[in-house]
Structure formats: structure tokens, C-alpha cells
Amino acid sequence: MGSIEKENKEMRRSLHLLTSKVERNEAILRSFFEMEIRLLSCSSLDELLDLILIEFRAYFRLTAVNLILLDPESAARTLLDDYTPPEPGHSLRFVNNQRLLKSLFPTPKLRIGELSAPLKSIAFPSTPSVLSSALLPLVRHNCLIGSLHLGSNDPTRYSEHFDYDYIGHLASVISVCIENCINQQNLKRLSIIDMLTKVNNRRAFDQEIIKELSRASRHKTALSCLFIDLDFFKLVNDNFGHQIGDKVLQAVGTLLKKNLRKTDFIARYGGEEFAILLPNCDSEKAMEIGNQLRQKILHMVIHDNECKPFRISASIGVTSCTAESFAFDDLDAQAHTLLKAADEAVYQAKDKGRNRIEYRSLPDMKPELFHSLSTSLNDR
Numbered sequence: 001m002g003s004i005e006k007e008n009k010e011m012r013r014s015l016h017l018l019t020s021k022v023e024r025n026e027a028i029l030r031s032f033f034e035m036e037i038r039l040l041s042c043s044s045l046d047e048l049l050d051l052i053l054i055e056f057r058a059y060f061r062l063t064a065v066n067l068i069l070l071d072p073e074s075a076a077r078t079l080l081d082d083y084t085p086p087e088p089g090h091s092l093r094f095v096n097n098q099r100l101l102k103s104l105f106p107t108p109k110l111r112i113g114e115l116s117a118p119l120k121s122i123a124f125p126s127t128p129s130v131l132s133s134a135l136l137p138l139v140r141h142n143c144l145i146g147s148l149h150l151g152s153n154d155p156t157r158y159s160e161h162f163d164y165d166y167i168g169h170l171a172s173v174i175s176v177c178i179e180n181c182i183n184q185q186n187l188k189r190l191s192i193i194d195m196l197t198k199v200n201n202r203r204a205f206d207q208e209i210i211k212e213l214s215r216a217s218r219h220k221t222a223l224s225c226l227f228i229d230l231d232f233f234k235l236v237n238d239n240f241g242h243q244i245g246d247k248v249l250q251a252v253g254t255l256l257k258k259n260l261r262k263t264d265f266i267a268r269y270g271g272e273e274f275a276i277l278l279p280n281c282d283s284e285k286a287m288e289i290g291n292q293l294r295q296k297i298l299h300m301v302i303h304d305n306e307c308k309p310f311r312i313s314a315s316i317g318v319t320s321c322t323a324e325s326f327a328f329d330d331l332d333a334q335a336h337t338l339l340k341a342a343d344e345a346v347y348q349a350k351d352k353g354r355n356r357i358e359y360r361s362l363p364d365m366k367p368e369l370f371h372s373l374s375t376s377l378n379d380r
């Protein structure tokens with residue numbers, strides 16, 4: 001073979017290698033780009049975490065994907081109250097300070113390749129089969145906010161000899177998405193939460209009752225409403241001070257959350273008044289639940305500023321409805337009717353001596369009566 005021919009062959013081989021490398025890089029970039037779009041379109045932290053912890057694994061053919069998040073004020077943990085990650089306690093962990101993150105990233109740079117045993121036990125506590133990995137520092141405003149760990153059982157998958165700019169870029173996108181989701185959801189949460197008791201506020205209740213009435217009518221299920229009004233609360237404030245009064249309200253909020261189902265809706269409706277929606281719950285069951293709450297409130301021991309114990313009581317009003325309860329379709333009118341009945345039941349309980357539970361059935365309502373009724377309720 002002549003030397004020119006040999007040179008040509010060599011050049012064709014190089015060209016072929018170069019073309020396939022470009023094609024491979026293009027495919028990688030495309031897949032990263034697609035994932036970036038999906039990350040940016042996540043509308044909640046749950047959705048974002050599912051994408052990272054579950055879908056990344058299949059999409060990038062990985063053995064393990066783990067995440068550590070800095071969460072000093074438990075903001076993320078509060079938002080994720082109902083969220084279960086894959087391998088709970090391993091794939092998603094929260095830290096209150098940066099110590100652990102700093103041990104993974106003495107400088108906030110990607111860590112690629114094989115990990116030492118101690119680092120592996122931090123990054124992949126439940127996956128010893130990981131042989132090579134990419135540890136991505138998540139950074140926002142020059143602050144380490146977390147660490148994402150991509151692990152493979154292929155020892156050559158992540159190697160120091162390759163360039164991983166696109167993974168670094170992905171880490172930046174993930175950092176922004178995590179921060180955005182937490183901030184947005186936190187803001188939304190703050191607008192519907194009563195800051196003192198950490199149950200929902202009245203605004204959230206007024207929205208929820210419409211949703212629940214609509215759901216109850218669609219599924220033909222019962223919906224009950226409880227009003228809980230603390231007795232002689234003014235005396236608590238007068239005798240022990242406002243701070244202790246606040247402590248009582250917080251304790252009642254905690255007691256209600258602890259003793260009701262996740263699907264029940266608890267709100268602070270006014271100063272010392274709580275309102276509860278019990279979906280799929282008829283009058284008999286609602287009375288039973290209400291009475292249990294009354295007894296639990298009565299047995300709750302609170303301490304004043306001198307650590308002396310005292311107790312409180314509550315008057316409870318209950319009402320229930322079913323799809324057939326209303327002669328009209330207007331959900332606002334239905335909500336007002338339900339609230340008025342629960343409110344009247346509380347007053348009856350107060351009238352009869354307090355620390356009691358009373359039931360008020362819904363009146364036979366005519367739609368034309370609704371307007372005067374809603375006006376009087378709004379004036380309360």
C-alpha cells in the first residue's frame with residue numbers, strides 16, 4: 001500500500017471516530033436538555049424529588065441516586081410531610097448544618113470517579129455495589145444547599161479523565177429548581193396557615209368547604225362540620241396573660257391535628273374558635289368524634305407561668321349534610337347553610353352550660369332565603 005493510501009485510510013478512521021464521538025455527545029446533550037426541561041416544569045417539590053430520585057435512575061441507567069438537602073429551618077421537611085421517597089432515610093436526607101456537605105465537598109466542585117469507603121458510606125449508605133460516581137454540589141448564592149449523588153456499578157462510567165461540564169450544568173439547574181419549589185410552596189403555605197396554631201386559616205377553610213361540598217355531592221357521600229369554641233377563654237387571658245392564652249390555642253391546634261385523619265380539614269376560624277371538616281363522615285360518627293375531642297380538650301393539662309396546672313373546656317357544634325340535604329346547587333349557599341347550622345349548634349352548647357356537644361340539623365332551605373342568611377353570617 002502506498003503511503004498516501006495509508007494516510008488516507010488513517011484519516012478516514014480518525015474522521016469516523018470523531019463523527020461517532022460528536023454523535024454520542026450530541027445524544028448525551030439532547031438527553032440532558034430534555035431532562036432540564038422536565039426539571040424546570042416541575043410544579044411541586046414532591047414532583048421534583050420523584051423526578052430526581054426515581055426517574056433519573058432509569059433515564060440515566062444508574063444504580064443509585066441519592067440526595068442530601070440542607071434544611072436548617074425544616075422548611076422542606078414541613079412541605080414534604082406526606083411525601084415518601086424511595087428507600088426512606090437513604091435516598092433523601094436532610095441536614096441542619098453544612099458539616100456533612102463540607103466533608104463531601106471541601107471545595108464546591110464535582111467529585112468524579114471511585115469513592116473512598118468512608119465517603120461511599122455517606123454518599124450511598126444503602127448501595128455498596130456503586131463502583132463509580134458523580135457527586136454534584138448543589139450551590140445557590142455561593143452557599144452549599146445540598147449534594148446529589150449519581151452512582152453506577154460500572155467502574156468506568158464516571159472517570160476523572162472525562163469532561164463533565166454538562167453534569168455541572170445539570171447541578172445548577174437542579175439547585176435553582178429545588179430553591180424555587182421550596183420558596184413558592186412555602187409562600188403558598190404561609191398564605192393558608194394560621195401562624196400561631198399552624199393549622200389552616202379561615203381563608204383556607206372557606207375555600208376548602210366549597211371543594212368538599214362539591215366532592216361530597218359528586219360522590220354522594222356525607223360531609224360533617226364541627227365548630228369548636230373554647231369556653232371562658234377571656235378568663236384564661238385575664239388570669240394568666242395573653243402569652244399563656246396563645247399557648248392554649250397552640251396546644252388545642254396540636255391536639256386536633258394529632259387526633260384527626262389527614263383527610264380531615266382543621267382551621268382556626270376566629271380568635272378562640274376552630275372549625276373542622278370531616279369528609280365522608282355522617283352525623284353519628286361526627287358526634288362521636290366531636291365528643292372524643294371535647295373530652296381530650298377537657299383532660300389536656302396546661303401550665304401557667306408559675307408552672308401551676310390548669311384545664312380548659314370547649315363547646316362543640318356539629319352539623320352534617322349529604323347530597324340530598326340541599327334544595328339548591330349553589331355551593332356558596334350550601335357552605336353558608338352548613339356554617340350557620342354549626343354556629344347555631346355551638347351557641348346552643350354554650351347556652352346549655354358549655355363543655356358540651358350539640359347537633360343542629362340543616363333547616364329546610366329555600367334558595368331565595370339564602371341572601372339574607374349569608375348577609376347575617378358575614379356580619380358575625
Ligand SMILES: Nc1nc2c(ncn2[C@@H]2O[C@H](COP(=O)(O)OP(=O)(O)OP(=O)(O)O)[C@@H](O)[C@H]2O)c(=O)[nH]1
Pocket residue numbers: 196229230231232233234235237241242243244245246249270271272350354
Ligand atoms: N391569647 C389570645 N387570645 C385571643 C386570641 N384571639 C382572641 N383571643 C381572646 O379570646 C377571648 C374570647 O372571649 P369571648 O368571646 O368573650 O369568649 P369566652 O371568654 O371564651 O366566653 P365563651 O365563648 O362565652 O365561653 C377574648 O378575650 C380575645 O381577646 C389570640 O390569638 N390569643
